[in-house]
Amino acid sequence: MNEVFINRIATAVPQHQVHGAFRAFAAAQALGRDERAFGRMAERAAITTRHSVLEPSLPEGSGTICGFYRQGGAFPTTRARMARWEAEAPPLAEQALLRLGMEQDGAGITHLIVATCTGFVAPGLDRQIIARFGLPLNVERTTVGFMGCQAAINALKLAWHMVRSQPGARVLVVCLELCTLHLQDTTALEQLLCFLLFADGCAAAVVSAEPEGLRLDGFSSVVIPEAADQITWRIGDAGFDMTLSGMVPFTLAHALPDLAPVMLAGRGVDEVTHWAVHPGGRSILDAVAHGLELPEQALETSRAVLDAHGNMSSATVLFVLARMLAEGRPGPGCALAFGPGLSAEAMRFQVA
CATH class of the missing domain: 3.40.47.10 (Thiolase/Chalcone synthase)
Incomplete structure (x- = not known):
């Protein structure tokens, strides 16, 4: 393939x-x-x-x-x-x-x-x-x-x-x-x-398939049980109405240790050089860092995008990946984002 x-x-x-x-x-x-x-x-x-x-x-x-x-x-x-x-x-x-x-x-x-x-x-x-x-x-x-x-x-x-x-x-x-x-x-x-x-x-x-940029190595998708109501997104009479529960960071911090082997396809957390985590908010990034026991500098790029742009929903993780691509530091990476459900999507990649 x-x-x-x-x-x-x-x-x-x-x-x-x-x-x-x-x-x-x-x-x-x-x-x-x-x-x-x-x-x-x-x-x-x-x-x-x-x-x-x-x-x-x-x-x-x-x-x-x-x-x-x-x-x-x-x-x-x-x-x-x-x-x-x-x-x-x-x-x-x-x-x-x-x-x-x-x-x-x-x-x-x-x-x-x-x-x-x-x-x-x-x-x-x-x-x-x-x-x-x-x-x-x-x-x-x-x-x-x-x-x-x-x-x-x-x-x-x-x-x-x-x-x-x-x-x-x-x-x-x-x-x-x-x-x-x-x-x-x-x-x-x-x-x-x-x-x-x-x-x-x-x-x-x-x-x-042109061998330039970030090589995509695989994807994982996980639905976190009993958290379906923590992020919702419904069409109402006055726009689209979001529910973003204050429980989301707590749920992620406790779920991520068990989800990590699936999301990383067996790779250890300490083997990942680049963490492109969707900066849904400071508390989300803190929860990911805590749940995966990441070193302080692991989420620097995600935090920089949050500081400069806030949460732009789906576009935001690509802003993080764009910075990593521009830096060009080689090594394996994992992109993470969370959405309604509560669910998590992971993408494994390598800076080529």
């Missing part, structure tokens, strides 16, 4: 830096109720900057964000949020794909995989990518939808299978999330956490 590689990765974020604005907006939502607890959450977020397609209103803390969210007023309907996604997603995808070199290489793509859990429209982003970058009209298209933060690994797994079955395949993987379109009108602390974590971003990768 032929080997498969992520040849290159490119990323893009919207122009608007919104971390301060979202934090101020959420603090106003919490005012008078669990204010101190919210303040502690905000200080521990380990995020400096995040980006959104929404332009923050000035002055910061004015009670509105681009007129999209307004305290004391109705938050946007699902229809309004999807209209914004349809308008904003193609330009962000274009940024990443230009950096990936698709203007020159689009005609050579045989398969296209688009992953998102934050926006749906048909005809979709896949058709727009085909038209903009001259992909063949018979390119094979797949959409990975609603799999949450782990969807990039699911998409790369599909690409891996495609190249293994068709050695001449060149697969374009695009993960695009506009998480900030789905903030909810709430005073609940667990829901307000979304205002402190989530951001928008796009990452794209080329996967082929």
Whole structure:
């Protein structure tokens, strides 16, 4: 069976830096109720900057964000949020794909995989990518939808299978999330956490048998029993409604020691040089480090992506892998991401 590689990765974020604005907006939502607890959450977020397609209103803390969210007023309907996604997603995808070199290489793509859990429209982003970058009209298209933060690994797994079955395949993987379109009108602390974590971003990768980049060595998928309600993602009247339980870090820390042999295919934790863990939040990274007994520096790259970009759902782990690919330090690696279920996806790789 032929080997498969992520040849290159490119990323893009919207122009608007919104971390301060979202934090101020959420603090106003919490005012008078669990204010101190919210303040502690905000200080521990380990995020400096995040980006959104929404332009923050000035002055910061004015009670509105681009007129999209307004305290004391109705938050946007699902229809309004999807209209914004349809308008904003193609330009962000274009940024990443230009950096990936698709203007020159689009005609050579045989398969296209688009992953998102934050926006749906048909005809979709896949058709727009085909038209903009001259992909063949018979390119094979797949959409990975609603799999949450782990969807990039699911998409790369599909690409891996495609190249293994068709050695001449060149697969374009695009993960695009506009998480900030789905903030909810709430005073609940667990829901307000979304205002402190989530951001928008796009990452794209080329996967082929060409021996360059990150070699993909295998994948594992595990559903963690009795934790199905800890991460949920449902379509409501006012956008997509996430439940992110405070129990998730506890569950992961206790489950990972038993899951490690499956995820690493028998390799020892100490044999892994690169840990590309989806930075779902500081507490998630801390839980992974604790559960797997990782050395302090093991998650430096994941923590750096969290600090610079926040949680961009499926796109985020590709931002981590892009940094590892750019650094080019050889050695075996493991990518981990978690999603609704509660479930875990693992990808074993080697920096070639």
